[in-house]
Amino acid sequence: MISGGTGLVGKELTALLLDLGYQVVILTRKKDLKSSNPKIRYAYWNIEKNQMDDDAMFDIDAVIHLAGAGVVEKRWSEKYKKEIADSRTKSSSILMDALSKGNHRVKTFISTSAIGWYGPDKPNIVPFLEEAPSNDDFLGTTCKAWEESVKPCLNMGIRLCIVRTGIVLSNKGGALKEFIKPIRMGMAAILGNGEQMISWIHIKDLCRLYVHLLEKENLSGVFNGVAPSPVSNKTLTISLAKKIRKSFFIPIHVPSFVLKWVMGESSIEVLKSTTVSSEKIHSTGFQFLFPTITPALNELTNRASEKEIG
Numbered sequence: 001m002i003s004g005g006t007g008l009v010g011k012e013l014t015a016l017l018l019d020l021g022y023q024v025v026i027l028t029r030k031k032d033l034k035s036s037n038p039k040i041r042y043a044y045w046n047i048e049k050n051q052m053d054d055d056a057m058f059d060i061d062a063v064i065h066l067a068g069a070g071v072v073e074k075r076w077s078e079k080y081k082k083e084i085a086d087s088r089t090k091s092s093s094i095l096m097d098a099l100s101k102g103n104h105r106v107k108t109f110i111s112t113s114a115i116g117w118y119g120p121d122k123p124n125i126v127p128f129l130e131e132a133p134s135n136d137d138f139l140g141t142t143c144k145a146w147e148e149s150v151k152p153c154l155n156m157g158i159r160l161c162i163v164r165t166g167i168v169l170s171n172k173g174g175a176l177k178e179f180i181k182p183i184r185m186g187m188a189a190i191l192g193n194g195e196q197m198i199s200w201i202h203i204k205d206l207c208r209l210y211v212h213l214l215e216k217e218n219l220s221g222v223f224n225g226v227a228p229s230p231v232s233n234k235t236l237t238i239s240l241a242k243k244i245r246k247s248f249f250i251p252i253h254v255p256s257f258v259l260k261w262v263m264g265e266s267s268i269e270v271l272k273s274t275t276v277s278s279e280k281i282h283s284t285g286f287q288f289l290f291p292t293i294t295p296a297l298n299e300l301t302n303r304a305s306e307k308e309i310g
Contacts, residue, residue: 004065197233
């Protein structure tokens with residue numbers, strides 16, 4: 001079962017699981033939705049109304065919980081900040097309630113989280129490990145509540161893995177789309193001073209990481225979902241511009257105050273430097289297809305036209 005199965009990561013993960021021979025149940029707010037693919041079944045849920053089909057968990061071995069409102073899609077009004085937090089904890093609550101009824105065979109629960117748990121880099125920039133405490137800002141406290149919201153499954157004897165995800169790079173949307181918009185117009189928009197470190201991951205590696213945790217039944221706990229080689233905002237922007245525009249672009253710096261004016265409080269996230277370690281997941285035997293930024297961008301831009309990327 002996948003919550004958030006119609007999102008950017010959910011779609012890619014569903015396709016990978018189907019290729020590997022899995023059958024997938026996707027939670028949806030549309031009632032009585034049917035799939036033409038016999039390996040896909042839809043189950044209704046409604047987070048706002050705290051509802052879920054009684055038989056949604058039928059025949060399920062594992063749950064991958066991806067649901068949650070986007071963090072930088074809108075300005076952070078108090079209302080939207082509440083939506084960001086509630087969409088995570090309330091969706092978890094529905095799943096925990098369904099699991100607590102016991103009429104299922106679920107053995108594994110994998111939940112996404114985010115590297116917003118860690119907050120900004122300290123002056124000495126030692127990569128954050130999973131043992132680090134949560135930061136006391138909005139995203140740090142949200143991530144803490146998010147992770148706490150899935151822990152009741154531990155009392156049910158269900159194996160729990162949590163993936164603190166970095167910036168996901170995909171040619172079908174997400175962060176990469178926003179980087180590409182000004183590049184199309186010949187401008188490589190470096191945010192702030194451009195020195196802030198971005199802990200990223202190629203979407204293929206992220207989905208493979210979920211499958212790795214799904215199939216390695218001896219693994220549990222928290223894992224950082226980031227590539228081994230974080231890059232600065234400037235490096236990522238210029239590398240992408242060179243790939244798309246060759247030498248036909250102009251690097252420009254977007255001042256921090258402009259970002260704060262346009263984005264409001266959420267500008268903190270695009271200006272924040274967060275260097276996160278991937279050593280723990282690597283130590284479990286997971287091998288990244290795209291450990292560094294250049295092959296990742298090569299694959300993403302070679303595999304899609306600019307229309308597909310945007």
